Amino acid sequence: MTEGQSEETASAPEGVSVLRRNSDDVGWEYGVLVDVNNKDKVKCILCDKQMCGGVYRLKQHIAQEGKNAKKCQGVKTTKEKLLEAQEKCKKALDGAKRKREVKTVRELELREEVHVSRVGGSEEVTCVGSSEPHKLGPMDKWTKAIDPTTTKSESLTQQRLNKELWKERLHEVHKYIARSVL
Numbered sequence: 001m002t003e004g005q006s007e008e009t010a011s012a013p014e015g016v017s018v019l020r021r022n023s024d025d026v027g028w029e030y031g032v033l034v035d036v037n038n039k040d041k042v043k044c045i046l047c048d049k050q051m052c053g054g055v056y057r058l059k060q061h062i063a064q065e066g067k068n069a070k071k072c073q074g075v076k077t078t079k080e081k082l083l084e085a086q087e088k089c090k091k092a093l094d095g096a097k098r099k100r101e102v103k104t105v106r107e108l109e110l111r112e113e114v115h116v117s118r119v120g121g122s123e124e125v126t127c128v129g130s131s132e133p134h135k136l137g138p139m140d141k142w143t144k145a146i147d148p149t150t151t152k153s154e155s156l157t158q159q160r161l162n163k164e165l166w167k168e169r170l171h172e173v174h175k176y177i178a179r180s181v182l
Helices: 054-063 079-113 138-142 162-181
Strands: 005-008 018-021 031-033 041-044 050-052
Touching (some): 050 054, 054 079
Antiparallel strands (some): 005 018, 031 041
16 A cells, blocks of 8 residues: 555445545545556546546536536435535535635735836846857858748758847847937
């Protein structure tokens, strides 16, 4: 057995051991693992339906919510137990949904507090990656820009990406001129 799992034979046929996850999650009260190696494949003990998607989908199945799971019919249990299971699973799903919403709101508030401005730091250039920025060398004056109007026979030679490099350099020059004018 691995950590987080325990053997239990209460809901299984005689002689067959079924693995349950040792978790505080409500869904594991109503489901068991089908395969030890596949933690996402679970079986509902209320109707014996097997499904992939883990305990979250099992709770959707029992609570009869969502579009991802077939609704539980509860053929192996009483109506009262099925309603109790539905109530517990709905509460668990709603709690998880509220927790996600609170987290999203908190992240948005944090993002609103952060103001990014480029004033004063325009001289700094940060390089992302391990390579050095491309510098002009003596051979750069003989390179050609990529010409999309070339014919098929001329396109047998590999074209170069210098047009984009020159466009970037021209943009940097324009920024430098704009800074000196202001």
